[in-house]
Structures are given as structure tokens and as C-alpha cells.
Amino acid sequence: MPKSLRPWRTVTATPRPDPARIARLERELGIGDGEPSLDGRRCLMAGWGDALDSSDITADEYGRISLTGKAGIHALGAISSGPGGYRIQVDMGFRTIGPNLAVHSGLYFGHTSADAYRFGIAGTMGGYHLVVRQSGRMRLFQHLPGAPAGRALGSGDVHTPAPKAGEPMTFEIDVTPxxxxxxxxxxxxxxTGPIPDDMHRGGHFGLSNGSVDNPAGRPFWDYLVVTEL
Known part of the structure; x- marks a missing residue:
């Protein structure tokens, strides 16, 4: 079995098989009895790979991962996309909701090296980060070297229904040239609609707890699949 598809390791409770989860992942990856649902796109990355070896990663009984480190970030590696760009698809949810529905978590991407983006702290490189608030609002931001705050892209917040505790949301991020x-x-x-911006096209990306600092309310992620466009 390829390393990126091996089962999660750091489960703290007896795993309970989820047939729907298994069937969906098989369909996305075109393995087992599933049929590929990637419209012929080449799969660039699947699963969590070496992330499961990190002491900053924990997995629950369903195989959903969370970040346990104080920094609340984790680099996932680099994407080598084709000429048309790439798509990141991932599930994310919050273990608890409230009382502050403005807190957010998400992903960062577009970096040229493995140096991670850390919310609210000036970094050494530029890129993008997706902000998903517990209210359901989402927004794409650009961050620049030396700037602790991001610059909002697009025409405004995208209002989506508020998630329920433990309920995943599925996101797609498309990066074209x-x-x-x-x-x-x-x-x-x-x-957000396609936002004209070609400033950052590095392949390094990762996860961020963002402004969620309550361990009980940490976000979780699942079903990471990256494909070419």
C-alpha cells in the first residue's frame, strides 16, 4: 500500500468502520470497487502521508485528524501541478461550536517552501489562506512577507450555513495560472468565484487552527485529495 494511503496510526479509541467513508474515498481515488470520480484528472496527492507520523497530529476513531501543537499549524508537503493548475479537496469541521462564532480555521497554500503560515504572525513568504468561521462565513486571503495580517480577496465574505458540531464541510480550492x-x-x-490573482504559485500547503485556541473546539480535517486541473 502506498505510504500516502496507509491507515491512520494514532487512534486513541477502537476504530468503528464507516462504510460510507470507505466507499467515498475509493470512488475518489479509483481503488477497490469504486469508480474514479475525478473526470479524468490526474491525482497528485491523497491521504495524509507523513503527517500521521508527527507528534502534532492526532486522529479520532473515524480517522479525522486534528492539530495538537501549540502553534496550531502543520505543513503537508508540496504539490507539483500540471500546466492547468491544481485542485485541493478536503473536509473540515469543528468539534464544538461557539460561543464566539467569529473564530476561524482553514488551510494555507501557494508557498514556495515548507515554512508554514501562522495566523497573526508576520511570515517570511507570501501565499494564500482560507478562513472558515464557525458562523459558516468563509473568505480567501493573501498574505505577504513581513505582514502579520492578511489581505482579503474577492468581493466579500461568502455566507454559507453554519456547521454543526462534529459535522464536516467539504471545500475545493482551485489554483490556475x-x-x-x-x-x-x-x-x-x-x-468566491474565480479571483484574478497570479502572485503566489508555490506548491507548499498545510493546515491551520487559525484563531481557535480552545483544545475542545479544535477543527478536524478528512478526505484530502489533490488533483490536477
Missing amino acids: ETVEVRRLGDPGWT
């Missing part, structure tokens, strides 16, 4: 776009799947209107 000329644009970036983020969608929450479930409704055609839950999208």
Missing part, C-alpha cells in the same frame, strides 16, 4: 477560487460544496452559490 491566472486565478484562485474557493467553494464549499452543497450549493452553487457557496463560492
